[in-house]
Amino acid sequence: MLLDANDCQLVLVDYQARLMPAIAHGEQVLERARRLVALARLFEVPVWGTEQVPDKLGPMPPELRQACRQVLPKAAFDASDTPLLRLLQPAAAPAGNARSLPKHLRKPPEPTRATVLLAGCEAHVCVLQTAMTLLEHDELEVVVVSDACGSRRDRDRDAAFDRLAAEGVVLVTVEMVGFEWLRSARDPRLAQVLAELK
Amino acid sequence: MLLDANDCQLVLVDYQARLMPAIAHGEQVLERARRLVALARLFEVPVWGTEQVPDKLGPMPPELRQACRQVLPKAAFDASDTPLLRLLQPAAAPAGNARSLPKHLRKPPEPTRATVLLAGCEAHVCVLQTAMTLLEHDELEVVVVSDACGSRRDRDRDAAFDRLAAEGVVLVTVEMVGFEWLRSARDPRLAQVLAELK
Amino acid sequence: MLLDANDCQLVLVDYQARLMPAIAHGEQVLERARRLVALARLFEVPVWGTEQVPDKLGPMPPELRQACRQVLPKAAFDASDTPLLRLLQPAAAPAGNARSLPKHLRKPPEPTRATVLLAGCEAHVCVLQTAMTLLEHDELEVVVVSDACGSRRDRDRDAAFDRLAAEGVVLVTVEMVGFEWLRSARDPRLAQVLAELK
Amino acid sequence: MLLDANDCQLVLVDYQARLMPAIAHGEQVLERARRLVALARLFEVPVWGTEQVPDKLGPMPPELRQACRQVLPKAAFDASDTPLLRLLQPAAAPAGNARSLPKHLRKPPEPTRATVLLAGCEAHVCVLQTAMTLLEHDELEVVVVSDACGSRRDRDRDAAFDRLAAEGVVLVTVEMVGFEWLRSARDPRLAQVLAELK
Numbered sequence: 001m002l003l004d005a006n007d008c009q010l011v012l013v014d015y016q017a018r019l020m021p022a023i024a025h026g027e028q029v030l031e032r033a034r035r036l037v038a039l040a041r042l043f044e045v046p047v048w049g050t051e052q053v054p055d056k057l058g059p060m061p062p063e064l065r066q067a068c069r070q071v072l073p074k075a076a077f078d079a080s081d082t083p084l085l086r087l088l089q090p091a092a093a094p095a096g097n098a099r100s101l102p103k104h105l106r107k108p109p110e111p112t113r114a115t116v117l118l119a120g121c122e123a124h125v126c127v128l129q130t131a132m133t134l135l136e137h138d139e140l141e142v143v144v145v146s147d148a149c150g151s152r153r154d155r156d157r158d159a160a161f162d163r164l165a166a167e168g169v170v171l172v173t174v175e176m177v178g179f180e181w182l183r184s185a186r187d188p189r190l191a192q193v194l195a196e197l198k
Numbered sequence: 199m200l201l202d203a204n205d206c207q208l209v210l211v212d213y214q215a216r217l218m219p220a221i222a223h224g225e226q227v228l229e230r231a232r233r234l235v236a237l238a239r240l241f242e243v244p245v246w247g248t249e250q251v252p253d254k255l256g257p258m259p260p261e262l263r264q265a266c267r268q269v270l271p272k273a274a275f276d277a278s279d280t281p282l283l284r285l286l287q288p289a290a291a292p293a294g295n296a297r298s299l300p301k302h303l304r305k306p307p308e309p310t311r312a313t314v315l316l317a318g319c320e321a322h323v324c325v326l327q328t329a330m331t332l333l334e335h336d337e338l339e340v341v342v343v344s345d346a347c348g349s350r351r352d353r354d355r356d357a358a359f360d361r362l363a364a365e366g367v368v369l370v371t372v373e374m375v376g377f378e379w380l381r382s383a384r385d386p387r388l389a390q391v392l393a394e395l396k
Numbered sequence: 397m398l399l400d401a402n403d404c405q406l407v408l409v410d411y412q413a414r415l416m417p418a419i420a421h422g423e424q425v426l427e428r429a430r431r432l433v434a435l436a437r438l439f440e441v442p443v444w445g446t447e448q449v450p451d452k453l454g455p456m457p458p459e460l461r462q463a464c465r466q467v468l469p470k471a472a473f474d475a476s477d478t479p480l481l482r483l484l485q486p487a488a489a490p491a492g493n494a495r496s497l498p499k500h501l502r503k504p505p506e507p508t509r510a511t512v513l514l515a516g517c518e519a520h521v522c523v524l525q526t527a528m529t530l531l532e533h534d535e536l537e538v539v540v541v542s543d544a545c546g547s548r549r550d551r552d553r554d555a556a557f558d559r560l561a562a563e564g565v566v567l568v569t570v571e572m573v574g575f576e577w578l579r580s581a582r583d584p585r586l587a588q589v590l591a592e593l594k
Numbered sequence: 595m596l597l598d599a600n601d602c603q604l605v606l607v608d609y610q611a612r613l614m615p616a617i618a619h620g621e622q623v624l625e626r627a628r629r630l631v632a633l634a635r636l637f638e639v640p641v642w643g644t645e646q647v648p649d650k651l652g653p654m655p656p657e658l659r660q661a662c663r664q665v666l667p668k669a670a671f672d673a674s675d676t677p678l679l680r681l682l683q684p685a686a687a688p689a690g691n692a693r694s695l696p697k698h699l700r701k702p703p704e705p706t707r708a709t710v711l712l713a714g715c716e717a718h719v720c721v722l723q724t725a726m727t728l729l730e731h732d733e734l735e736v737v738v739v740s741d742a743c744g745s746r747r748d749r750d751r752d753a754a755f756d757r758l759a760a761e762g763v764v765l766v767t768v769e770m771v772g773f774e775w776l777r778s779a780r781d782p783r784l785a786q787v788l789a790e791l792k
Contacts, residue, residue: 185250383670
């Protein structure tokens with residue numbers, strides 16, 4: 001299955017100021033995340049963010065933070081104690097009151113974008129635990145953008161990718177995302193995509 | 199499943215003059231492509247080619263281009279907006295008029311060669327997107343010749359191979375192709391195969 | 397499936413005094429084992445140990461040995477000729493007499509902790525053979541903690557991991573274990589987990 | 595599934611005098627093959643051999659050759675044009691005349707050893723093609739002893755292992771074989787196995 005920009009959402013996991021310096025190849029990971037966010041803006045893909053105990057680990061970098069529709073603080077490593085799932089699946093969780101409105105006044109639920117891209121740190125902790133939770137929702141396709149993920153130790157990161165792949169998560173790179181969202185060199189956004197990816 | 203020369207077709211993807219210098223180990227990739235094409239000629243395996251926006255990226259090298267029955271220009275990264283699928287599956291897409299001919303005048307449809315080998319650049323963009331599209335056609339077996347594929351970054355290439363394998367694509371090398379098409383050292387083409395592969 | 401501390405048991409396989417000096421990166425493997433044991437203590441995860449022909453290969457290091465509820469000497473490379481399975485599955489193997497007691501006096505069987513984590517040496521001999529035996533018990537989830545396992549040759553170790561993964565064993569690292577047992581930064585054991593893993 | 599010496603047969607593929615010098619790490623591959631053969635002798639595992647166009651590539655080394663019940667010359671890369679399958683499956687292919695004998699005179703067919711271990715060169719040609727052919731026989735378990743296999747280029751060898759694993763072949767190392775055939779340190783053959791593997 002190729003990625004379709006109109007069916008995708010992106011979750012940026014814990015790219016935080018006091019965590020990133022400890023991540024192996026942290027600068028490179030952040031740079032890939034910036035490109036991913038630029039692509040998401042270009043293709044109008046919704047971006048959500050999470051921050052792990054932000055009072056301790058600090059905020060995400062401003063350029064990533066500003067791209068997020070909402071940034072969810074969290075304490076659990078996976079995102080199950082935040083409203084993330086409700087944000088990802090608005091149609092599946094309609095507001096209770098909506099049903100009492102006359103039909104012509106009800107806003108049709110936004111169709112769920114069923115492909116959820118995850119990127120962030122640490123690959124083997126918060127990214128992995130969030131991916132595993134999302135996998136239990138059969139209606140979602142869980143994709144991890146591997147080169148925009150990092151761990152303090154490469155061995156943990158690589159073991160995370162192997163475990164995720166074995167569980168059925170699709171592993172992609174930022175470049176795959178860009179060229180699958182674009183699909184054609186005739187798309188007017190080609191020049192911008194190439195500028196982001198070179 | 200071993201490769202059977204009589205059931206194979208080969209698609210050369212975007213080995214173009216202004217793309218190849220940017221590919222990691224580009225010279226080596228081209229050299230593998232040349233051997234693959236020599237093998238295809240020897241075993242009378244049909245070869246098709248694609249060129250991505252050829253006005254910008256230039257043509258394939260002449261020795262690859264001349265081996266192709268047809269070279270399809272394209273703008274989409276995957277081959278779905280070219281006639282490629284119709285070329286690969288002549289039996290599945292008979293000309294509409296054929297049915298009105300008297301039976302004895304109808305040319306029997308050429309049986310489809312159901313194994314489609316892909317090789318080219320970039321592994322994680324055009325090769326991957328084309329392979330994913332072909333995979334949706336259950337009657338085709340999709341094979342990627344890994345050592346004749348390249349990307350600008352090795353990491354993207356390797357991630358492409360992992361993703362393709364996870365989706366069910368068979369990954370082979372040029373040498374595997376040569377010796378599976380040959381099958382036996384008694385085949386009179388042995389000397390030529392060995393000359394191509396040494 | 398994420399690891400749940402309340403459903404886990406840990407088996408330490410043959411970390412023995414006269415075996416470990418022959419293991420590639422043996423000191424590092426032992427250090428990972430020590431962390432794993434500290435995590436097990438913190439989360440009250442039962443720990444069992446095995447010692448291969450201890451009269452010849454010596455005992456486990458005291459700090460690992462003391463963490464074990466029981467240490468089983470063995471001669472077979474897999475654990476099938478020890479009482480290990482009965483220890484892992486107390487509910488599945490109730491004492492014969494229990495049924496003759498009046499119902500209100502019977503102790504309810506301890507529910508089985510169905511996730512069995514294995515760590516030890518050699519990865520491709522005793523760990524692999526024990527994992528393969530446990531895999532035949534469908535009610536158990538078999539997990540191998542890869543960075544706490546070693547072999548004399550890395551190639552044998554890596555081949556063991558590939559074979560185990562192909563058979564359906566889940567491969568994790570010590571850090572994954574710690575953060576999955578913890579689940580949340582709000583857990584009061586956070587500081588201790590971080591101290592063990594840094 | 596662990597290997598059981600009583601259910602195994604070993605096929606040595608094309609370890610020939612004029613091929614081995616071209617194999618990457620050829621000496622090491624041969625040394626692993628010698629150990630494998632010593633283990634087979636110790637556990638009375640039948641050994642068969644194949645030689646690819648022996649008039650051109652020469653014979654196997656004598657110490658391997660002498661271990662074989664039969665050495666089959668061949669021209670095809672896979673073993674399908676030799677009597678190999680009939681040798682591997684005597685019960686499945688009883689001599690036609692046997693049925694006409696009175697029952698008490700008929701020799702009961704030797705039960706098939708259903709696990710076929712393959713080792714040899716080149717990994718991506720003759721070993722791979724033979725393994726793929728054997729895989730079509732559902733009653734056989736196909737195992738490749740990876741560290742006793744070689745190719746001229748490591749990349750072809752590694753691609754062969756990946757493809758074989760994807761097809762369902764079990765990949766093991768010589769050490770795994772030794773310790774699975776042995777199973778227990780109480781087996782009187784322990785000292786000999788350790789001598790072969792150290």
